[in-house]
Amino acid sequence: MPDVPRSVKPSSTYHTVRTARLCWTEARPAVQLAFLLRFVTGAVFAARDDIDLLRLLAGASAWSCASFFAYLFNGVMDVEEDRRNGSDRPIARGDLSLRRAAAIVLAAAVFALGLSAAVPGLVGWVFVFLALGWAYSAPPLAAKRASLPCALVVFGLGWTSYAGGAATAGNGLDAPALVFAGAMAAWMALVGAVVKDFSDAEGDAQAGRRTLAATRGPLVARRLAVAGAAVVGFGAPAAAWTWTPAVLPGTVPLALGAGWVIVRCLRTGHTEHHTRYARRGAYRAFMVTQYVANVVMLVTLLAAR
Template identity: 30%
Template sequence: MRLWWTAARPRTLSIALTPVVVGCVIAWSEGAAVQAPVFLATLVCALLIQIGTNLLNDVADFERGNDRPERVGPLRVTAAGWATPHQVRRAGALAFAAAALCGLGLVIHGGLSILALGLASIAAGWAYSGGVRPVSHSPLGELFVLTFFGIVAVCGSHFLQSGRLSTAAIATGFALGAMAAAVLLVNNHRDVEGDRKAGRRTLAAVLGPAHSRTLHAALMLLPFVLPLWLAFSARFNATTLLALLALPLALVAIRNMRCKQGVALNPVLGQTALAQLAFGTLLAIGMLL
């Protein structure tokens, strides 16, 4: 179990779950009758897609020679020899298959729009590491994360409960997606030298260290405009300002991103993810009050 728990990258899973929770809370705040089975099924699907994406990334990076001995990131099970590429790839495929199976009920409930979103999410999870030109090897990785782990996740969860889209859901999806993208940016900033040697043109490799740090700060700070806007909107109130309490966590991540490098950036991954989790949780609590 430890093997597969490590392979699933548990520290990243909140990035997939937080948008689903917040999307559901927005729907409730706007008057929708939240259905618990739909909410739980959405959570499970998001979790399985994230795990499948992580597993395929683990084996793909190993097979392409990206996980070299000098790699400074967290342990990867295929590179460490804990599991064979076949085992990890099969586990990733099973995670995607389980997500599709779980999603059948959501499609029945939400219709063709949810079918399209679900298929696109699974395809995107595969495309991140798979194929001739994986997204993870391009400057589009952060945009991919912002879109699918932000806007799509929040709006999909919101739509399943309310049957419609809302400006608040889209804006919140952008905010949470921006912070999720910041997590990937830290990862790619840390690995930039190895990625360049391997021919990976990540956004961090294209921008360089200084601009990567600036973008990270922007991705972490821009979301804090959202609770200010929501506090003065017709459907929400000043309690959404609770999300501002996550600002110190964001500032810690920004500071450490600026002054650390190499293996010392590993804790910054967790700090950035924690800031997103705190922001989303506090925002949801503020909406519920």
């Protein structure tokens, strides 16, 4: 009987594919898709004639590399907090080495800049986005460590995504686009940047973060999230109705989502002793709302062409 190998060493292709899959998971696919959706929405807003699909594809690829850089880099820099919070992300659980992740972070930034150079007007926006992604996670600013700088940087990440899409279409953001992009960036800064901390406040405090949830407690953070959701959720449709009704369909989901976030924030106060999943209910409401708002706005724009 022929000898049967006791083990087969995985091929280099297997390791490459596995590393790519783990990096993609670490970069949070749902967040990556949201940034791509913002970018495409900005491009459709600014397109005056037929959309140049080849140019849009090049720009979207550059932006995807940039957002991949920002969130994989965040995973590299967040490893202490993630482990304290019991995160199951690949770096925190030890399946993806920091060295490999850091190498791919660098490659993503290079690809983002290289691809954007092929799209006139885009490279500057990509550079700003990369700088904001760095500022969010790394010293000396490390905006993630405190609520106010975090909100400001998150607003910038959202705003530049729409502006980058518009630049790819060869134009800037007009008045309707400014209202919608401003509303969605504010939704990220005043709601998303707050509710994302609900499940991680204890570990963040142990790691030295100075966010509102870590320093003042979950009750104060929930109150701020409720206020932010109310301001953006009801202010955005009011602004659209007053100044640019064309974007009203895209802002209505913010009002519905605001109610959902507020309910989840109030319920979180009764479930803090339960699972991490339960404490992330408000964040899931935030994410679904921004998806729906962008998709509705995108469909409205395409239907009007």
